[in-house]
Amino acid sequence: MTFLIAMTILFYILSTAEYLVYLFAQRDRLYKIGYLLLATGFFWHTLLVGYAFLRSGSIPVHNLHQTLSLAGWTVTGFFLVFHFRYRFKLLGLYAAPLASVMMIISSRLPIEPEQIQNSLKSIWVIFHVIVIFIGEAALAFACGVGILYLVQEHAIKTKKRGFFYRRLPSLEFLDNIGYACIITGFTMVTVGLISGFLYAKTVWGRFWSWDPKEVWSGIMWLFYAVLLHERLTVGWRGRRSAIMSIIGFLVLLFTFLGVNFFLQGHHGEFTQW
């Protein structure tokens, strides 16, 4: 277990370093190595998640250690697949450190989970969690792309250009993939929330129970819904869209972590220490 965690972290950090070198040297071979290292890390990470799954008999989200680890796993997985579609090489510079940090924090937390309730072993819960996590990974990338957009926008707007100007792709491209991330993320989160409601109905007899996590998920969902709506109707794109996707991700982070730390509710145990 600790061996798997160590290998995962090691390869994620190596990949981060490789992407950093790529940032400076800009040789295609370098990012390919970075990508392979990340894929290797992902392999170890998969073993780790699989092992935790087998041990608990359900999706491993029984404490913050497991939840963070699974979130990191979806982030890496999403990036590995996403890369095939868009070939945005520099995005690894966001994905690899993000996954590394998540895994490092996760590894510092207590590993042994609390006794879990049987109600959480249903296939519905697994589906609910996986879909939501993929959606949230996509929204995390929307935030990363948004940051890169702002950097590039600033370089062009102020006519300073410089280091990142050369290395980053065009604004249009950044805007488009940011949008693709939001669409993917929003769709996944929507499906995930609906599955959660349905499951709540079967277990607790009601769709909505004003649990803080539910409330904040609703707020987050509304936020992205507004962002998408405004983009399609009046054209919230470019800079504004980038800023909104960063703020949206902060709301998401609070929903993901903050709610469990500051507020109580039936989602609480997933992120307890």
Add this chain to the structure above:
Amino acid sequence: MVNHAVQIEISETGHSKGGSMNTREPRKTEEESKTAGGHRIIGSVSGAARLKIILLGLNHKTAEVELRECLGFSHEEAAAALQNFQDEPAIAEVVLVSTCNRVEILMATPSPDAAVEAAKTCLSRSKGLAPTDFEKALYVLEGDEAVRHIFRVAASLDSMVVGEPQILGQIKEAYRSATIKKSSGVILNRLLHKTFFVAKRVRSETGIGDHAVSISYAAIELGRKIFGALEGKKVLLIGAGEMAELAVEHLIRHRSGKIFVANRTFERGLELAERFNGQAIGFEEIPDHLRDVDIIISSTGASGFILNRKQVKAMMRPRKNRPLFFIDIAVPRDIDPEINRLSNVYVYDIDDLQDVIEENIEDRNREAARAERIIDEAVIRFRGWYQSLDVVPTIVALREKMRTIAEGEIQKTLAHSLAHLTEADAAALRRMSDALINKILHDPTIFLKTDGCRGGKSVYLDVTRKLFRLDEE
């Protein structure tokens, strides 16, 4: 220097058989000459000498465009001219590169002076010009300098726009004609293959071709950073002017969308629109068209701003905030710089573009310095190969290789099965192996040294070196 005593005979029919040349790197040779320039004068008794590399040419720096136009060769003309050059006895191998900016005649010859004269005669004959008309513009380079020059030309370091990519293709084309005409032999084959290799290396290892250094290119480069592909982007040209029109032409080459032209005099606008296959619009229609177009190039003689912030701002909502890129190359400016502060709108005036260019030129110069280092290295390597293409170094290398093999085997044997031999026995064994080597190498040495080897000495030397892998370490 032992080489001086050796006679070398070159036959004019010395062409390589088969086009494929060995492009392996020769290792830096031990026998690298101490003589500067790498083209020693071989004071042989018979007067025959090794083929020397000579380059005769003119380019945009030495010749006016009128002269270059007169001396430029079309593809067919070049083929015919190659025949003329080949017919000259002083020229053993020749490749002719002709572009709108340069004419370069690369030759391998036993007697440089005669070859230069012959080349001038050929040139004047094929072009119907007196040699005095173009002699002043010509440069003649020999040996290392000629090698360096062709490397620099191919790597686009000698181009009018440093880093432009076409020249390499043009040299490849010229070389292809030469191989079809069989006017290129061992030396130029090797040189040209090295040239392509070096040019490729410069392109992949330096950023020399990356940066735009003209106003219109700089504008295109910026446009691509904003829009990604420029394909289908609609363009509005306000006013007219050489630079603005050039920028539009560049955009069209990037397959931009419809072109709108607005001009104070509608007639002039119509004329331009026709040229760009676009549509002329009235000056007062400009604000309305901001809804559709993506790139605005402005270059009028107006004294005030043609567009202000309010007009553009009003149009951003109808166009759903799609980015707008203003290229303002007018002095005084046409586009209110305040417009740049609007979201998703970018305004670059002539000074801004000039800054981009200066940055790019700096980068390019830095990259050019790196490219020169790559070329220096390649020139030295080529010199190593070129000098090895001599009888004595080849024989020495051959003998050395045999000795190394023999000595290795003797030591292995003495250490094991013949371990009981005395010192004297071992010495006798070594003498025997030396004698063996001398006998074996006797005939090849005579063959390589005699004047009688037909088909060009360089061919046999080259084959020998390949056969025994003398260029490997």
